[in-house]
Each structure stands twice: as C-alpha cells, then as structure tokens.
Amino acid sequence: MQPTTEQSLFEQLGGEAAVNAAVDIFYRKVLSDDRIKHFFDDVDMDVQIAKQKAFLTMAFGGPSNYTGKDLRTGHAHLMERGLNDSHVDAVIELLGESLRELNVPEHLIAKVAAIAESARADVLSR
C-alpha cells in the first residue's frame, strides 16, 4: 500500500455511521428478496444485524479481521444449501440499491461492489 493523504473509501462513505445507516435498509431488502431470503430464515435477527454490519464494514473498505478462510468456513453451510453466483449477484445488487437510497455517489458504489466482488471466490469456496 502506498502511503496516502487521501481519505480511505470507508472514510468517504462516512465510516461507522454509514454502516449503521445502511444496515437496516440493506437487511430489509435481503429479507424481502425471494432469491436469497431463505438463507436468512433460521437465524436470530440481532445476531444477523451484527453480522450484516461486519459484512458492510468489510464491503465499505473498513477495518475488518475476516480472512478469505473465514469467509469460506462462514459460508460453507450455505454452499450445502445451494449458494451460487446468482445469490452473490443479488447481494451485490441489493447493496448498490441500498447505497443509492442513501445518495452515495455512483463511483463510490462501484468501489463497494468491487470489494464485494473480490470476495466471490472465497464465499463460493472456489
């Protein structure tokens, strides 16, 4: 990494406050989306909200301790239930829609999508 005086993506998005603003909007979309909501059926909401925040923090380029291996093991039980590319596409799409509702500029949304995209192989254990 080059040292830089520019703001990081996470800072540009608004940091933790942005995660808190986005989490309800994003999670409501996830729970209402017929393509993916079944993956989130059997889990406690408070736990899920915490995990969604972990996901968003990571996608926003924020501080995150998740390794590729964590993402593999974290989604392995979902692979058994048929997790595939179309579901990752849906998540990235809903992420974009959520940020648009919060009036985040398109060039930042593209950066967030790229970070989520870069996790695809790990999430799908490839």
Next chain:
Amino acid sequence: MPVLRYEGRSYALQANESVLDALLRNGVRAAYSCKAGSCGSCLMRATEGVVPARAQAGLKDSWKVRGYFLACVCRPESDLTVTTVGPDVQLGATITALDLLSHNVMRVRLRCDAPLDFRAGQYITIVREGGLARSYSIASLPDESDLELHVRKIAGGKMSGWLHEVAKVGDRVSILGPSGECFYVPGKGDQPMLLVGTGTGLAPLYGILRDALRHGHHGPIHLFHGALHKNGLYLVEELRRLAEMHRHVAYTPTVLNGSESDGMAVGPIDQVVLKRFPKLNGWRGYICGDPALVQSLKKKLFLSGMASRDIYSDAFLPSAQTP
C-alpha cells in the same frame, strides 16, 4: 491446548471448548442455565490468566476488573485458573408473597437482603441449593418495596414446580443479576410504543409499561397480551384500569381460541398486531415470551418499518440440557 485449573486440579481444554463444558465434561457440578452468555448462572472468577473479552461482555466494569466472567462463553486462548463465585455476587432474598394470578401463573414477591439496582423488564436468576438456576423477568419498579415475578407452571418443571407447589412465604433463595437489555430507556417521550407478549411474557411488559408512565412517556403505548385461551390471560382488570386512567395507553387482550367479546381480539397475536399497525416506522417495540414468537415477530416488525435499534426483546428460552 490451554490448561484450566480449578480447585487444585488441572484440566486440558479441548479445541474451542468453553470453561463450563470442560468442567461439566470432567464431572464438576457447575451451575448454568441458558448456556448462551445471558442468564449469568455460570458466573465464575479468574484468579490467574487472561479472560477473553467475549466472556465478560455485559458485566459491570467493577466485576470485569476483578476477573468475573461467564463460563459458558469463555473459550480461553491460554492457561486460566478459575474459582466459583462467593456469596459476594449472589444476593439473598426472602419470599414475601405467593399469589395465583391465573390457574397457572404465580406472582412471586421477593424482598432482597440489600437493594438491587435494576430496571423494570430486566431479569434475575434464582439459584437454589444444588445449583438449580432459572431466570425470571421483573414486573415491579425499583421504588416498589418487593420484587415481583410472574412464574408459569411448567409440567415437570423443577423451579416453577417448586415455586408453585412447595415454596412458602418466608423461604430463602439466592439471586443473581439483574441482566438483560429489555427495559424502558427514557428519552423520545413522544415515540409510539408497541408492547407484545404471550403468557408470562407479560411480566417484563407490565414493568416496562409502568416504568414508561413513571418517566412521563406521553406517546401512545399499545400493549397486546396473548394467550391460547381466555384463562391464560391475567391481570386483565388491572391493565384495563391502567388503560382507562391513561388516554394514551391501550390494552388488547388477545386469544388464539375464543370469541371476540369483552374487547378481546382473536387470532395469532402477530397477525392481530400487524393488522392493527401495518406501518411501524418510528415506533419502538418490546416483545417478550415464547422464543419462536419473539424471533418471528421481531423480523415482522422490522420489515414493517421499525428500526432494528428500536426493537427490544426477551425470549424466555428454556434452560439448556446437559451436553
């Protein structure tokens, strides 16, 4: 693998094993109930070694620095020496009244040996000799002289059976706590509030409702209390009177089976609530009682627009079985 030391003996911890599980696996009779880091029954103290932060989450700071932790969620990464907690964290209490509120709900009143710093809606854990520990929500307010609990009789239930059939006024128990995040938070006094509970899920709500009024909450407060049949409802007259005295308080007893009479609603309580209030943006919600209902209703309120941070709940999980 890290080593656990307890009462002069050493136990090798297995991968990712909690202190509680290691003790139980080795035949140590340790107290526990929820096994999820919430009830506080398995509280222990570390005298040497590093306690992972997760095992101290939610404990008072003064306890953290003295090494108290919850054994069920403590997965040490290095050697740890632990002891059971002394009577300094358990509080003695005397049963001062036992009154049946319905055919299967007992109001248990307790007077603690020292003042207990709690918020209505939090819960305490009653501990009896032998380590039997069960959590019960607090229906009373801090300035009332006795703690009030509502205990439903469970067939074959060890603690509820004892409280219903054996316990007498004057009997002594120990209590731990208070714990829990389901209570009235002052501020936003005009926010509309939804209180939904089934069975003895009314206990914390009864406390929270009166606490809100005590704090001068002036936004509308809607309480829905659900039961299978009419005979599962209790405190009906008290709640009706409360609603009559306060124009912004509404009380809707709800039964699954029965007829719509005496202002009762009929149907599954989640459907009754959501039909009445399909849009919940800006509301605050409290949901207590049956775990399945709590889980599903939380999600439904959220999808109806309630913000996740405005949803408070307590699921009355049965105590965990021995592994």
